[in-house]
Amino acid sequence: MTVSIRIAEDRSQFPTRLSPAENRILSELRECSHPVTKQMLRDRTLLSLTAVNLAVDRLVKQHGFLHEEFKKEQTGSGQRKRGGATGFYRLIPTAEYYIGIDLGATRIRSCVLGADLKSKARLHSVPNIGDFQDACHKAADLVLEATKTIPVERVAGIGIAYPGSVIGGITRSAVNLGNDFLNRNLVDKVRRVLLERSSPLAHRKIVLAHNSSCTVLAERERGGPNLSRRRDRNLLSIQLGKGIGLGVSLDGVIYEGTDGRAGEFGHLIMAEAVVPCACGKKGCLEAVASASAVARLALPMLDKPEGQSIRDIVAAELRADKKQRLTSKQIEQIPRMLEGRHVVLAAETDEFARQLLRGIGQPLGQAIAFLVNLYAPDRIVLGGRFSPAYPYFESELLRTCKANCWGPSWKDDLIVLTNLPEEATCWGAAINLFEHIYGRILFGAVSRIEGMKGRRTNEQS
Ligand SMILES: [Zn+2]
Numbered sequence: 001m002t003v004s005i006r007i008a009e010d011r012s013q014f015p016t017r018l019s020p021a022e023n024r025i026l027s028e029l030r031e032c033s034h035p036v037t038k039q040m041l042r043d044r045t046l047l048s049l050t051a052v053n054l055a056v057d058r059l060v061k062q063h064g065f066l067h068e069e070f071k072k073e074q075t076g077s078g079q080r081k082r083g084g085a086t087g088f089y090r091l092i093p094t095a096e097y098y099i100g101i102d103l104g105a106t107r108i109r110s111c112v113l114g115a116d117l118k119s120k121a122r123l124h125s126v127p128n129i130g131d132f133q134d135a136c137h138k139a140a141d142l143v144l145e146a147t148k149t150i151p152v153e154r155v156a157g158i159g160i161a162y163p164g165s166v167i168g169g170i171t172r173s174a175v176n177l178g179n180d181f182l183n184r185n186l187v188d189k190v191r192r193v194l195l196e197r198s199s200p201l202a203h204r205k206i207v208l209a210h211n212s213s214c215t216v217l218a219e220r221e222r223g224g225p226n227l228s229r230r231r232d233r234n235l236l237s238i239q240l241g242k243g244i245g246l247g248v249s250l251d252g253v254i255y256e257g258t259d260g261r262a263g264e265f266g267h268l269i270m271a272e273a274v275v276p277c278a279c280g281k282k283g284c285l286e287a288v289a290s291a292s293a294v295a296r297l298a299l300p301m302l303d304k305p306e307g308q309s310i311r312d313i314v315a316a317e318l319r320a321d322k323k324q325r326l327t328s329k330q331i332e333q334i335p336r337m338l339e340g341r342h343v344v345l346a347a348e349t350d351e352f353a354r355q356l357l358r359g360i361g362q363p364l365g366q367a368i369a370f371l372v373n374l375y376a377p378d379r380i381v382l383g384g385r386f387s388p389a390y391p392y393f394e395s396e397l398l399r400t401c402k403a404n405c406w407g408p409s410w411k412d413d414l415i416v417l418t419n420l421p422e423e424a425t426c427w428g429a430a431i432n433l434f435e436h437i438y439g440r441i442l443f444g445a446v447s448r449i450e451g452m453k454g455r456r457t458n459e460q461s
Helices: 020-030 038-045 049-061 132-146 186-196 211-222 285-289 291-297 299-303 310-318 328-337 340-346 351-359 361-375 387-404 424-438 448-460
Strands: 066-071 085-091 097-103 107-114 124-127 155-162 205-210 235-240 244-250 253-255 379-383 415-417
Touching: 020 038, 020 049, 020 085, 038 049, 038 085, 049 066, 049 085, 097 132, 097 211, 097 424, 107 132, 107 424, 124 132, 132 186, 155 186, 155 211, 155 424, 186 205, 205 211, 205 424, 211 235, 211 244, 211 253, 211 379, 211 424, 235 361, 235 424, 244 285, 244 361, 285 291, 285 361, 291 299, 291 340, 291 351, 299 310, 299 328, 310 328, 310 340, 340 351, 340 387, 351 361, 351 387, 361 379, 361 387, 379 387, 387 415
Parallel strands: 097 155, 155 205, 235 379, 379 415
Antiparallel strands: 066 085, 097 107, 107 124, 235 244, 244 253
16 A cells, blocks of 8 residues: 655744845845955945844844854944954854756756855756656655765755746646656656655745846856846857757846746747747757757768767767777667757868858847847856857857847847856756745845835745
């Protein structure tokens, strides 16, 4: 007889949400390399000193996010002093941990972020063979592996990024994963596996989100020198991989659409295309300009003789040992194993591979111009596992995009390449978990209107 076990989050273990002032102060402290006083926090956030006092005290005593120390130093009036000393505050990066899982179409990755939302462990990755049960077990294994190096009691929960729309913990589409992933309670399954392995994380917060939303969140928070979350408030993130995704952050808020269905940029129909897409339609952008489209077009390259060909690149991955000969079964596998990234490797020496990659610049440039005209973004960041192909189609993409953009919306540094081709989605899954627990991350000085907006969003969500 099988006994059905009901597994639920243990809400008594959940921390309380942060107020907008607390969230904003935490964001400021993430950017500070040295301890700061309450006066400095007041100057940076434009909050009142009373609000800063209240928020900092809660962040120290209730949430345990901040370290407080008192130094004898003159820093102006209005400071809390103890025995003539001034309070200095800094974020404790190890106060809490957030685990991110990126359930991608070809790989499943995991990361651990600390309270500073910076990575605390190397990115781990295993292949996704397209089987739901296998993927959930691998995700749970990666979670358990990640918690070996950190105190499990400080893990706030698990954020999972899924390559399709989701409602709550349930998957609602699965274009690039296959029907085995359709309408499945992914969160519940991962909980069950963690429970079977006797992990306390089975009862912590687990949240599922569209991978495009996770990616743009990571680009906004951790995008590196090309991006600024203060300057690039309207940010679009395009992920090139097996499919093509779009994350939208408007005025610092992620736009997900009804039931998280926004961002299916890859299924924009390009008028001149007729090629079938995995979604069932014809002529979608990702049917002509994704890594899988390039891999399909590169199939004739496998006919070339051995030596310096794309066949050798794929074969090298199949061999466990360099000297080993491939079995006939492995040789049969080669066409199915061929991916867009192999074409990028071949392009170093092969003109046909370079031509294929150049060819995607035109449809991508045209589709991105639609986005520019629609959203007038501050910045568009190109990322994903196929983004290393960008140098091959950059000039064609920029030329087409500029030619199709409405004049004032175009600027030469509008499109930038990501600094996080592997990590963005995984980090974003962990940051999304943080926002689910504590409320939307706020940053910068509070203007009167913006402050009201922040309060409303945090209270309602
Ligand atoms: Zn499609």
